[in-house]
Amino acid sequence: MKIEEIKKYAVPVAIIILAIISFFIIKDFLIPLLAAFILAFLIRPIYKSLEKRMPRQLAAIISILLVALVVLVPLVIIVIAVLSQLSSYLSSALLISLIRRVSQLDIFTTLGINLSDIRGKLTEIVISFLGDLTASLPAIAISLVIFFLAMYYALIDWEKLVKKVKAYLPSKNKEKVSIELAKVTKSVLYGSILIAFIQFVISLLGFWIIGIDYYLILAAIIGLFSFIPGLGPAIVWIPAAIIFAMQGKPFASAGTIIMGLILSIYVDTILRAQISGRGTKVHPITMLVGIIGGLALFGIAGFVLGPLILNYTITLIDEIVQD
Structure with a gap:
């Protein structure tokens, strides 16, 4: 094979290899990165409005703070409250009584579905999730930092990003x-x-x-x-x-x-x-x-x-x- 032909195929192969390596580098942070770009897209009207009155860096920071206060903080509070209610409900006498009644229906006995087993598995899932959540706090903190930084740069460099996407x-x-x-x-x-x-x-x-x-x-x-x-x-x-x-x-x-x-x-x-x-x-x-x-x-x-x-x-x- 000639040197010219080797060069012809070497560059695409090198790009593919680098792309695969890059994917494995960012794969653990793919969701916070994608979420950052999605939220940046959603709050761009707010950012553009603020940008007319102040420097774009400050406009981006204020926009992100608004997202944190209006969306993320309430969302975290709601998730914690839902998990608390769910944990309480799964062990409540009300659910046990309901399962006893519903289990007597012909459809469940015919299909061989044991609702008590399902309740037990759900309880295990919730407890396991809470345990995993506590253990994952350092990783969550890192993901949040990447999320906010990515959203900041997505806001201030949006036009450049759009231009690059269009090129491809x-x-x-x-x-x-x-x-x-x-x-x-x-x-x-x-x-x-x-x-x-x-x-x-x-x-x-x-x-x-x-x-x-x-x-x-x-x-x-x-x-x-x-x-x-x-x-x-x-x-x-x-x-x-x-x-x-x-x-x-x-x-x-x-x-x-x-x-x-x-x-x-x-x-x-x-x-x-x-x-x-x-x-x-x-x-x-x-x-x-x-x-x-x-x-x-x-x-x-x-x-x-x-x-x-x-x-x-x-x-x-x-x-x-x-x-």
């Missing part, structure tokens, strides 16, 4: 592709995260008003399942209404049905369409597949990262085919 886009019409990707991002993020937050707040207030002790757990589950368009809240509120009726709580059951219909008909259908309508339409199937695959690959962050990556891929393939 596999399409003749790079501007059009970048606009489509931005629309997909807005549709997935605004149409999912915002809807999840709205459904969480409504269900939190609803379950609290009708006197459900473990309102935080139910609201958190509804918030998570709301990422699945059409099905999300119904997966939670329909069984909850049935269980409340079985427990002899007609007011709680009726209140849950009313709240559930508001969530499913108005928030999950009408409001979601209004919010997502500003961007590219994202098919519910791609959202569902993206969430399931994302959860398997990224854990809880897959609720957002899975649909985003899948829809980016579909958009890019579509543009390549059109070219």
Whole structure:
């Protein structure tokens, strides 16, 4: 083989090897890095507004502090409260009594499902998670530092990053592709995260008003399942209404049905369409597949990262085919 041919193949091979090594270097921090860029995208309007009145570095710091105070701190408090309620609920007499009643239904005996075993496994998972969380505090602290630094530099260097991304886009019409990707991002993020937050707040207030002790757990589950368009809240509120009726709580059951219909008909259908309508339409199937695959690959962050990556891929393939 001639030297020219060796050089021809050596550079691509070296790039691939370096890319693989680089991936293994950053893989443990992939989620905080991706989360930083996503949040930077979401808070860019705030940053741009502040940038007009002050230096961009200060505008970025204030924007990040707002995110920490308005989003991250409440989120941490909610997660701790949900875990506390969940731990308490799994060992409560109420759940044990409910399991005893539901276990007598023919469907569970026919399928051989032991709800007591499931409860025991859930308790083990929660205890194990809390233990792992405590042991992982140093790693979490490092991830947070990387997250905030990445978000800071993403805000102040956004234009440069966009220019570099455009340069690597596999399409003749790079501007059009970048606009489509931005629309997909807005549709997935605004149409999912915002809807999840709205459904969480409504269900939190609803379950609290009708006197459900473990309102935080139910609201958190509804918030998570709301990422699945059409099905999300119904997966939670329909069984909850049935269980409340079985427990002899007609007011709680009726209140849950009313709240559930508001969530499913108005928030999950009408409001979601209004919010997502500003961007590219994202098919519910791609959202569902993206969430399931994302959860398997990224854990809880897959609720957002899975649909985003899948829809980016579909958009890019579509543009390549059109070219």
